[in-house]
Amino acid sequence: MRTLGYLAFLAGLGLTGWTCQLVHHAQERQIRASFERDAAKVGSDTAVRLQTYFDMLLSMKGMFTLSDQIDRAQFARFVKALNLAERYPGFQAIQFVRYVPAGELEQFAARVHGDRSLVAIGYPGFAIHPQAARQDHYIIDYNEPMRGNENAFGLDLGALAPHLRAIEAGRDSDLVVATERITLVQDARGEAGFVARAPVYRNGMPTDTVAQRRAAFVGLVAIVFRVGNLMNEVIDPGLRGQLALRIHDGGTLAYGSEPPADKNNTMYDSGNGALRLLPGLEATSRIQLGQRHWVVKFGALEGSRYSSDLVPIVQIGASGIVISALLAAVLLSLARSHTLAERLRVALEEQRAFQDSASVGLVLVAGGTIVRCNRGMEDVMGYWPGELSGRPTAKLAQGADPFVAARSGRRWQGELELLRKDGTLIACLVSGKALATSELAESGVWVVQDISDRKTAEAELVDARDGLEHSLAELEKQKASVELAHKDLSSVLQTLKQAQTNLITSEKMASLGSLVAGIAHELNTPIGNSLLTATALQDMVADFEQHYASGGIKRSALETHLADTRMACTIMTSSLRRAADLITSFKQVAVDQTSDKRRRFDLAEVVHDTLATYAAQLRRANCETEVDVGPALILDSYPGSVSQVLTNLINNTVLHGFEGCASGRITITARQLEAEQVLLTFADDGVGMSSKVLHQVFDPFFTTKMGQGGSGLGMNIVYNLVTGMLGGQIALASEPGKGTSVTITMPMTAPRRSDEDADLSALQAR
Numbered sequence: 001m002r003t004l005g006y007l008a009f010l011a012g013l014g015l016t017g018w019t020c021q022l023v024h025h026a027q028e029r030q031i032r033a034s035f036e037r038d039a040a041k042v043g044s045d046t047a048v049r050l051q052t053y054f055d056m057l058l059s060m061k062g063m064f065t066l067s068d069q070i071d072r073a074q075f076a077r078f079v080k081a082l083n084l085a086e087r088y089p090g091f092q093a094i095q096f097v098r099y100v101p102a103g104e105l106e107q108f109a110a111r112v113h114g115d116r117s118l119v120a121i122g123y124p125g126f127a128i129h130p131q132a133a134r135q136d137h138y139i140i141d142y143n144e145p146m147r148g149n150e151n152a153f154g155l156d157l158g159a160l161a162p163h164l165r166a167i168e169a170g171r172d173s174d175l176v177v178a179t180e181r182i183t184l185v186q187d188a189r190g191e192a193g194f195v196a197r198a199p200v201y202r203n204g205m206p207t208d209t210v211a212q213r214r215a216a217f218v219g220l221v222a223i224v225f226r227v228g229n230l231m232n233e234v235i236d237p238g239l240r241g242q243l244a245l246r247i248h249d250g251g252t253l254a255y256g257s258e259p260p261a262d263k264n265n266t267m268y269d270s271g272n273g274a275l276r277l278l279p280g281l282e283a284t285s286r287i288q289l290g291q292r293h294w295v296v297k298f299g300a301l302e303g304s305r306y307s308s309d310l311v312p313i314v315q316i317g318a319s320g321i322v323i324s325a326l327l328a329a330v331l332l333s334l335a336r337s338h339t340l341a342e343r344l345r346v347a348l349e350e351q352r353a354f355q356d357s358a359s360v361g362l363v364l365v366a367g368g369t370i371v372r373c374n375r376g377m378e379d380v381m382g383y384w385p386g387e388l389s390g391r392p393t394a395k396l397a398q399g400a401d402p403f404v405a406a407r408s409g410r411r412w413q414g415e416l417e418l419l420r421k422d423g424t425l426i427a428c429l430v431s432g433k434a435l436a437t438s439e440l441a442e443s444g445v446w447v448v449q450d451i452s453d454r455k456t457a458e459a460e461l462v463d464a465r466d467g468l469e470h471s472l473a474e475l476e477k478q479k480a481s482v483e484l485a486h487k488d489l490s491s492v493l494q495t496l497k498q499a500q501t502n503l504i505t506s507e508k509m510a511s512l513g514s515l516v517a518g519i520a521h522e523l524n525t526p527i528g529n530s531l532l533t534a535t536a537l538q539d540m541v542a543d544f545e546q547h548y549a550s551g552g553i554k555r556s557a558l559e560t561h562l563a564d565t566r567m568a569c570t571i572m573t574s575s576l577r578r579a580a581d582l583i584t585s586f587k588q589v590a591v592d593q594t595s596d597k598r599r600r601f602d603l604a605e606v607v608h609d610t611l612a613t614y615a616a617q618l619r620r621a622n623c624e625t626e627v628d629v630g631p632a633l634i635l636d637s638y639p640g641s642v643s644q645v646l647t648n649l650i651n652n653t654v655l656h657g658f659e660g661c662a663s664g665r666i667t668i669t670a671r672q673l674e675a676e677q678v679l680l681t682f683a684d685d686g687v688g689m690s691s692k693v694l695h696q697v698f699d700p701f702f703t704t705k706m707g708q709g710g711s712g713l714g715m716n717i718v719y720n721l722v723t724g725m726l727g728g729q730i731a732l733a734s735e736p737g738k739g740t741s742v743t744i745t746m747p748m749t750a751p752r753r754s755d756e757d758a759d760l761s762a763l764q765a766r
Contacts, residue, residue, distance in 0.1 A: 004331055006328065008324065008327045008328050008331060009324045009325060009327070009328040010324075011324075012320060012321075012323060012324025012325075012327060012328075013320070013321065013324055015320065016316065016317055016319075016320025016321060016323075016324065017317075017320075019316055019320065020313045020316050020317050020320075023312055023313055023316055024308070024313060027308050027309060027312075027313075028308065031281070031306050031307075031308065032281065034305070034306065035243075035281045035283070035298075035300050035306055036283060038239055038242075038243055038298075039243070039283040039285070039298035040283075040285070041236075042234065042235055042236075042239065042243065042245065042296075042298070043285035043287065043296055043298075045234045045235075046231070046234050046287055046296070047287045047288070049230070049233070049234050050230075050287065050289060053091075053196065053223055053225075054176055054196060054289075054290070056082070056223070057176060057196055057197075057198050057221060057222075057223050058176070058198060060078070060094070060198070060221040061198040061199075061200060061221055063078060064200040064218070064221065065200075065203070067203070068200060068201075068202050068203050068218050070096075071115075071117055072115055072117050072118055072141075072142055073117035073118055075096060075142045075144065076118055076142075076144055079094050079144040079145075080144075082094075089229075089233045091223060091224070091225065092149070092184065092193065092224040092225055092226050092229070093143060093144065093145065093148075093149040093152065093223075093224040094144050094221075094222070094223055094224070095140050095141075095142060095143050095144070095152065095221070095222040095223075095224065096140075096141050096142035096200075096219055096220070096221055096222070097138050097139065097140055097141070097157060097167070097197065097219050097220045097221075097222055098138070098139055098140075098141040098218070098219040099136065099137070099138055099217055099218060099219050100136075100137045100138075100139055101135070101136060101137070102133075102134065102135050102136070102137065105128065105137060108139070109126065109127075109128060112126045112141065112154075113126055123153075126153065126154050127154055128154050128156050129154055129155060129156065130156060130159050131156075132156060132158065132159040134158055134159070136158055137156050137158050138156065138157040138158045138163070138164070138167050138219070138220075139154060139155070139156050139157070140152050140153060140154060140155045140157070140222075141219070149224075151185045152184075152185050152224070155185060162179050162180050162182050163179060163182070163195070166178065166179040166180075166195070166197065167197065167220060169291060170197050170198065170199045170220060171199050171213060171214060171217050171220075172210045172213060172214065173291070174199055174201075174207060174213055175198075175199075175290060175291060176196060176197070176198045176290040177196070177197055177198075177290045177291055177292075178194055178195070178196045178197075178289040178290045178291070178292050179194050179195045179196075179197075180194070180249050180251070180265065180292070181193075181194065181249050181264065181265050181266065181267055182194060182195065184224060184226065191226055191227070191228050192226075192227045192228070192266065192267050192268060193224065193225055193226050193227060194225055194227065194267070194289075195222050195223070195224050195225070196222065196223045196225070196289070196290065197220040197221065197222040197223075198220060198221050198222075199213070199217065199219075199220050200217075200218045200219050200220060200221060201213065201216040201217060201218060202216045202217075202218050227247070227267045227268045228268065231245070231247075231268050231270075235270075239305075240270070241301065241303060242300070242301055242303050242305040242306060243270075243298060243299075243300065243301065243305075244270055244271050244277055244298065244299035244300070244301055245268065245269075245270045245296065245297075245298060245299075246261065246266065246268065246269045246270070246296075246297045246299075247266070247267040247268040247269075247294050247295070247296050247297075248261035248262075248265045248266045248267060248294070248295055249265040249266075249267055249292065249294060249295075250286065250292070250293045250294060250295045251265075251292060251293075252291050252292055252293075258293075258295055261295070261297075267294060271301075277299040277300060277301065277302075278299075278300040278301070278302060278306055278307070281299065281300035281306055282297070282298065282299055282300075283297070283298040284296065284297050284298070285298075358374060358376045359376055360376050360380075360447055360448065360449045361373065361374065361376045361377030361378075361379075361380045361381070361446075361447065361448035361449070362374040362376065362377060362445065362446075362447060362448075363377045363388075363445070363446045363448065364435075364443075364444075364445055364446075365393055365403050365432075365443065365444055365445075365446060366435075366442070366443035367442065367443065368392055368393055368394065368401055368403070369390065369391070369392055369393065370388050370389060370390065370391050370392075370393060371389070371390075372389055373388050373389065377448060380418075380426075380428070380448060380449075380450050381396065381418065381420050381421060382420040382421040382422055383421050395419070396418050396419055397416070397417070397418060397419050398417075398419055398425070402416045402418065402430075403432070403446060409434075409439070409440055410433065410434040410439070410440055411431075411432065411433055411434070411440065412430075412431070412432045412440055413429075413430070413431040413432070414429075414430060415427060415428065415429055415430070415451070416428050416430050418448070426450055426452050427450075427451050427452050427454075427455045428448050428449060428450055428451060429448075429449045429451045430446060430447070430448055430449075431446070431447045432444045432445065432446040432447075433445055525575075526575035526576065527575070527576075529571060529572075529575040530571075530572045530575040530576055533568045533571045533572050533575070534568075534572060536568060537564075537565065537568040537569075537572075540561065540564055540565065540568075541565075544557075544561050597638070597640070598636070598637065598638055598750065599636075599639065600634060600635070600636050601634070601635060601637075601639045602631065602633065602634055602635075603629055603633040603634075603635055603642070603670055603678065603680075604627075604629040604630065604631050604633065604670075606639050606642050606643055606646075607627055607629050607646065607668055607670070608627065609643070610643045610646045610647060610650070611625055611627065611646075611650075611668075614647070614650050617650075617654060618650070618654070618666075621654050621658055621664065622662060622663040622664070623653075623654065623658060623663065623664045623665065623666060624663070624664070624665045624666070625665070625666045625667075625668070626665065626666070626667045626668070627667075627668050627669075628667075628668070628669040628670070629668065629669065629670040630670065630671065630672070633670055633672060633678060633748075634748075635678065635748050635749075635750075636748065636749045636750065637726060637746070637747075637748070637749070637750035638725050638726065638750060641721045641725040641726055642726070644717065644721060645718050645721050645722060645726075645744070646668075646682070648714040648715065648717055648718050649682050649718065649742060650666070651714060652714050652715060653666060653684045653686060653740075656686075656687075656704065657684045657686030657687060657688075657739070657740055658684070658686045658687070659686075659687060660687065661686060661687065664684060664685060664686055665684065665685050666682070666683070666684050667681070667682075667683045667684070668680075668681070668682055668683075669681045669683075672748070673745070676747055676748045676749060677745055677746070677747055677748065678745070678746055678747070678748055679743065679744070679745055680743075680744040680745075680746070681741065681742070681743050681744075682741075682742040682744070683739060683740065683741040683742070684739050684740055685739040686739050686740065687736070687737065687739075688734045688735050688736045688737055688738050688739050688740055689732075689734040689735075689736070689740060690736055694732060694734050697715050697732060698715055698716055698718075698719040699716065700716040702716075718730065722744055722746065725750070725753075726744075726746045726747075726750055727746060727747055727750050727751040728744055728745050728746025728747065729744070729745045729746075730742065730743070730744050730745075731743045
């Protein structure tokens, strides 16, 4: 028997070794398949990502195909709509490279300097670089985003050989072209990069031959890439520490004849050549980029993903050894069967002790008698140890036997009231299962659990539910009270809104009164000058009549009198004309502000009329004004509202903006936008506003001059007029010490009000 055990142990060791060898070979095949799958995924993801970017490049070319006169603002809006940071990560910039013959360089630079479609001051610092004397120039004109790519703006690619080769290839082939490895001018770190470009031709010109394409060539749309950023977006983060990746430019040659990789054509190297690779795990793939292709080589790094896992082999070996030893031990232990039987008896006693330690009752019932129960059952029913065994189950209830009556079937579970030894009834959860093939009423094992505490908790829960229902009824009453209070508050709110409307009307009338006072003060000077001159002229005429009556008038006296008369007439004419202009401007502004009728008007005239009526106040505040409003801005809107907005802004600037300032400047500009919109800007160089004041400036009744002449309604009126009557939008920008800028965007044709629609309907009905 001992020899047989040793032979079984040796046979088990041999079988274990053979199994470990099979597992090792299976692991190597799995690692190789995992590496090839990961390499194929990275190569496929890179190709798909590049194809996506090239498709986007073709969509940009399609935009220029619709119109080869795309301006800078349209190009910027198109790039902004692409949402590059989220949808196309890995881009460095999107550009439009314009073809400029040598004879048109100065005209092109001047046009860029004066281009204000995106930046108000244009691009005064724009310069073509590097300077090179050549016939054809290919200059980066549109450059988005500009931030971080300023060095590329104005770059003449015709002076750079790698770019020139790619540009000429794309121009002549009408295909997407990619450059070889280059260092981007906007990259100070010297990382590898490349540019993909698509040619753009002038609409309406043939492009069938190379000569025709050169004649129709306008420029190229381009995408600039940092290869490092591109691959960081492509490679799964979980593979970066497991997979080595090296990409080099294979040029335009056929596959298999590409030049060897070196530092001049390496596009990307995940480990800079310093990583330790696992032998035998290498792969190569190729990616097409227009007329070029990349060679991608993969290698496996030392790590958990591609390294053999010795743990399963060790486990199998250890398990085999253990199993072999156990088999030998079983054979050797046959002689010890008596010892095992004794241990089994001890184990059964330990199991019985474990049952007795359970907190629930376990009882074996047969023929209405308790055959055996655990200590938990005795504790639940209040009996001493061993006292329940042999007793009839009818002793555990008042009335019928709870474990026999109507207990058909093999299983039963429910709640029963059992009788303790002391005569008290307790609620118990009882579950029974029949033994062998008998019915549960004949014999079975029962589990008994005292649930008296749970029943008490359920009763308390019912009481709590009743209390909650009462609370809900009280809550309904309170809700009705709140709704009544809400109605009262709504009535108060309506009253407050009416009061606010009255205050706004008072504010507008006060503004008009201030305007009348300013005009009266301004008219005082020219009218006074005219009166003084007329009085002096009257005296001169009386003196001349005396000399004439005496007959002693000389020629020199007559000429002097005529000169003085001419000067007096000139002074009176100038003063009265100034007064007439003031009255005309005041009449127009006053009529517009009081009647607030819709009409067609010139925005420049309304701005100048409003400023003219406030000339005295601005002069007293030592404030200069600068107006840049084109004469062709004709609006179909409400000139009174526009004048009221300017009036409130001027009053607000004089009262708040120039407080503590010896002088100031107000700048008013206006220009037409697309979609029949007008951009009106009102700016001052005053004290500015804090962020807190800027946040509350449009709130009604908010003012920093409460009790000092400020009502808090001026800017609220401006906001309501712009967003309501004029149908526009308003925005403020201000910092302490840096002045304030108010930007108003409104349609050239204001939206019609309901009362105007009613008048129009009545007119059509007639």
